[in-house]
Amino acid sequence: MSPDSPELVPRPPHPLALALIERLRERSGALVLEVGAGSGRNTRALTAAGLVVSALPVKRSCAAALTTHALLHGTPASIASQLDAIADALEPGAPLFATFASVRDARYGRGETLEPHVYAVPDGDEAGVAHAYFNDECLRALLEPRFRIESMRETGVDDIAGTWAHQMQPLRGAVHWFVVGVRR
Ligand SMILES: C[S@@+](CC[C@H](N)C(=O)[O-])C[C@H]1O[C@@H](n2cnc3c(N)ncnc32)[C@H](O)[C@@H]1O
Numbered sequence: 001m002s003p004d005s006p007e008l009v010p011r012p013p014h015p016l017a018l019a020l021i022e023r024l025r026e027r028s029g030a031l032v033l034e035v036g037a038g039s040g041r042n043t044r045a046l047t048a049a050g051l052v053v054s055a056l057p058v059k060r061s062c063a064a065a066l067t068t069h070a071l072l073h074g075t076p077a078s079i080a081s082q083l084d085a086i087a088d089a090l091e092p093g094a095p096l097f098a099t100f101a102s103v104r105d106a107r108y109g110r111g112e113t114l115e116p117h118v119y120a121v122p123d124g125d126e127a128g129v130a131h132a133y134f135n136d137e138c139l140r141a142l143l144e145p146r147f148r149i150e151s152m153r154e155t156g157v158d159d160i161a162g163t164w165a166h167q168m169q170p171l172r173g174a175v176h177w178f179v180v181g182v183r184r
């Protein structure tokens with residue numbers, strides 16, 4: 001099943017989706033930007049909490065943004081341009097809840113090196129797909145121009161990122177950053 005396929009068994013929302021819902025608990029009807037919704041587990045939880053979810057918002061219209069296990073594909077430059085688009089969509093002071101791949105992930109360094117900290121594995125579900133990994137310093141440098149970082153913690157995500165998205169090679173030792181930032 002691809003990450004975008006409908007779920008046969010409903011999956012629980014991501015912990016960062018639950019954190020976003022808690023953060024906006026006083027703002028029913030607020031607009032939330034979601035990037036890389038996949039099968040929609042987070043979209044459903046946000047909507048059920050009374051929030052309005054959009055993938056294509058107008059400038060400065062969103063009260064928060066959520067992106068889980070999507071901004072790991074690409075290069076630091078392509079991820080930076082995604083973060084620019086997200087920042088443009090957010091009200092000043094609005095929170096971003098996001099994950100990024102960590103250099104402590106077991107897949108770091110595997111496959112072809114496309115540029116420093118960017119690799120593409122030759123086989124499996126994600127053959128040939130560029131993955132960008134960040135250490136603390138590089139992730140702060142990526143985020144700081146657009147967001148004030150509230151929290152950044154590395155988390156083992158084998159059971160969170162989605163076994164459904166890695167059916168040929170289940171995740172083992174996947175470590176991602178969980179970030180909360182506030183748009184400057
Ligand atoms: C592993 S799934 C995660 C889906 C969902 N966020 C979740 O946590 O269940 C990755 C999703 O991100 C999308 N995606 C991958 N790279 C992306 C990128 N650079 N920008 C936006 N979406 C991306 C994929 O199409 C897919 O929907």
